[in-house]
Amino acid sequence: MKRFSLALMLLGLTFLAAAQEKPRGDFQIGLQGGASFPLDTYKKIGETKTGFFGGLFLDKYFKGNKFGLGIDARFIQNGINKADSFMFANGNIGTNYKNETRFQDYLFTFGPSYKFTKNSFHAEIYVRGGLMMQNFPEYTTTLTYSNPLSTANYDIKYTVNDASNKANSWAGLGGLRLNYNLSPKIALFAHVDYVQTFGTRFGSKPSRFTIEKSVEHTPIDPKVGIKGGYLDHYNEVRIQENTLHKSLNAGAGIKFIFGKSKKATEPIKNEPIVETIKPQINKKDLQVVVKDKQTGLALSGVTVSINGNSLNEKSITDVNGQAQKMVSIAPGTYQIIGEKNGIKTPLLTLTDEDFKTSSSVIFKEIYHDDPRFTLVGETFDCVKGVNLASINTVLTNTSSKNNISQTSDVQGKFIYQLDAQSDFTVVANQQGRYSQTELVSTKGLDRSKTLYVTLKLGVCELSNGSKWVLKNILYDFDKSDIRSDAAIILDNVVTIMKQNPSLKIELSSHTDSRGNDKYNLQLSQRRAEAAVNYLVANGIERNRLIAKGYGETKLLNRCANGVNCSEEEHQANRRTEIKVLNY
Template sequence: MKKLLLALMLFGITFLAIAQDRQKGDFQIGVQGGGSLPINDYKKIGEAKTGFYSGLFIDKYFNGNMFGVGVDARYIRNDLSKIDSFHFANGHVSTTYKNSARFQDYLFTLGPSYKFTKDRFHIEAYVRGGIMMQYFPEYDRTLTYSDVKGTYDYSIKSTQNDITNKANSWAGLGGLRANYMLSTHFALFAHIDYVRTFGTKFGSKPSQFSVKESVSTTTPITTSTTINGYLDHYEEVPIVKNTLHQSLQVGAGIKYVFAKESPKNVTLIAPDQNRYDEVVKTKVETKDLQIMVRDKQTDLALSGVIVSIEGSNTAEKSTTDANGLASKISGVKSGVYQVVGEKNGVKTPILTLTDADFNTSSAVIFKEIFHDDPRFTLIGETFDCALARNMPNINTVLTNSKSRANSSQISDAEGKFIYQLDAQSDFTLMANQQGQYSQTELVSTKGLDRSQTLYVTLKLGVCDLEKDGSWVLKNILYDFDKSDIRQDAALVLDNVVAIMKQNPSLRIELSSHTDSRGDGNYNLKLSQRRADAAVAYLVNNGIAKSRLVAKGYGESKLVNDCGNDVDCSEEQHQENRRTEIKVLEYVK
């Protein structure tokens, strides 16, 4: 196979060399390298993780320097995502790697190219087809358990390729390359492309990576799981899964261009100066346009603003980046243009450009517009309270504590969400997701100065509902020596109502606790009244009484050492004055 690849490479180079002699157009050669990001089944079934690649390419453009043909040769490596041993009640799961725990690929392709040129900037699009020589990892994932009869091993996932662990396949790639010409001959570039293999066989031999795997069921696994529970986690009959190579290649490099021609209708400033330091004889009547958006009250650069530019046969829209910059528009002709930005339903004043803005010596027209929204911006993140990492696709609900008006939003792929908050207002925020719960977090803009502060941040912990699980309700308070449900406590209990309605199999104990100060019998009765009042609130809001248990524990379950006659701070006593939820029954 290596000989075949070498022959194809020599053929491609010979073809391009002949084309170089016969056609008037650039001939270029470049070296590249960067990251290889596995996607789809290659990442899931193959367990491949982000790796790297390196290689070289050669392109020959024909007359006009727009269309051409090129060859590409690469070495691609993706290591395996190794899985640590998992121990349970009477056994463990482990993985034995029998060779280098990585995928190694040699790729050679040939195909057409297209180039768009604007001053020093060149954009190239290309499509290639060819052959990939693949080297696969080999491993066996084994379930080991022991009982009174002995120790037993079950293979739950193993590679199925032949003993050579290599295969050939047809392959293709397509992508874009953005170049900046440093001089007539040298250019720096960045590129992104998509690489994948095709087919199940190459000749008579399988060409895909193959594993035999026991499929997981819905039965959960914990460190206390017994072997029977672990075996119940897998289907009885394992299945064979195959995957193609699929990855995104993102990288950069440098290339050398064997340019033959100089541009026409230009005058060189000096005989030895490169062709990009030239003065065009005709008058330049266009300029580049760059718009920046700032927050009017804080003067901070504002991202996420949709900027619209219209006029003189131009209609452009783009969104500002983290630096408040909209996409630069190149080659704008002199004329009248209107520029406006919009974010969260609030528009900026209209900026009008005229011929006077074009009658300057600068090659770029730079203008700032100001967005004036009196509200604050809440930037939040939903995160797994057990694993302490962000969770995507979680439904969140924001409620105005005074008007009780609410709005909802689903966190994005990074676990982030954004709300607009009115000034001098209080809000509650919670997650509303089946099978999970969150605390009711309080957010306030009271006392904040909008001219000094634009963003408010918050992290919202989201936890799984589990039988026998429990949590303390934050921000639920009672007036001294009373059990009435206050308005702020009602907002917290509304979250409990939403959780109960989303999870109809959920049955809970709602308990109330006091600190150790005061008479013990009185504290017990007061805590029972408070628990009863909280349960009554849930019943009045549509939750069946049979799903609820009210329990007052008084001072019998302190969470610290602040018992009778112990000198403690008010904060330590507050830890004991709490309302808890305990899951009595729950079926997912």
């Protein structure tokens, strides 16, 4: 590698010398940057996303200014799609990312170029070959489940890289560059090219990104889970898959052209020689602020990357949307980009012009455009009122039934992204504890005015004799059928019962005082039995459940027969309760 880098340096110096001593063709230096689009197996197996690249090139054209040789050096980065956790009845599938979730590559190539010129426009075709230095992600996807016989963990997918997660490989580059000359010395260009690595090994090390995984033959039902064992859903023999780097790169930039030079004329006698002194550009501090594009609010939790001129820094924005302040950075070209929830901001390029202002600090704003709402929740102890850390929460879209889970952090906070015009439920899913099924909706919210939706999720411990009212469980008038919205609430009770096999409960139904006392008692009994039947139909043993209808015998307020009360006061008495009989 050292020899290869030295060869590139020597070749670049040769180009410079040729431009000075043998001015038969143009010598040009270009700065480039743009988007990198992964292709084929690199996108499928590597699970890569659209990324970015930046770098420079040098070309020396020979007599006739059509054919030449060039060097291309660039940095390419592609993030990867992070897998969401998959929760099922008696376990989950989760992925542990052990380093940065991206492919990061340094590409050095050398090869011929051809140029066609017409007026201020010219096109270049180039082919290069050389070396790519690769940095791979490392992760493991684990299947965890428990049943009455055992608790098991299986790694069903993991990366098979060198311990350093680095590799070198031979690489090729070919593309087209379209240029427009602003002056004889400066041109703007746009280009597109294809990059691919080759071979299986470089020296004594593998040169391709490789994963090993278990192939699923029968999907896991989220409600049933794994009843038997691991082999009921996955093949026993794992397979290996690997991929080369394959990407299409599209970008733009500026280049500087050094053509034929004339011999310097001797100064006229007694004529003063005017020496041009270039103004010195000083170092400056850089402050980047990220805002939500639709509301203009400062956005926290955004990962901001600043790359260029030997600087490669990442930081996360604070509550004021500010990334870490860069102090005394040298003038040059820098690329700034932010990312949150898998969505990137537009790429911002900082140039020497930004360093020519009188201010000692360069302020730059970038805008993040995620059309979803952000749910900021907190898990707290329903008795003590203090926030609880490490509580598993589950968010479910009530229309699609898709769910994702997240564990609250050390401050008891959790964050989800919510689609517009949708309804959701949020519930704690933790053995030995229970929570209400809270309803969250984005229907009727204007994304241009609202970014955050908040929720406080009370979490209580299960204990003998404890009881709670099931919120948001409703019945149609004079009916006992379980409605679809009530089924969502009872599904949470099913989960609690399965997580706590020793738990026995009484599920009771209550009415308000209006109507016939005897009829109310019968109606509440039918409703309680309907709820118990729903739990039994979803896998809960009947001997763990008691259905009890109390009618209007356990009113919570003054609204007895003949008392004039509001609808809200009557509603407080129409409830479904759970009481812990044994735990």
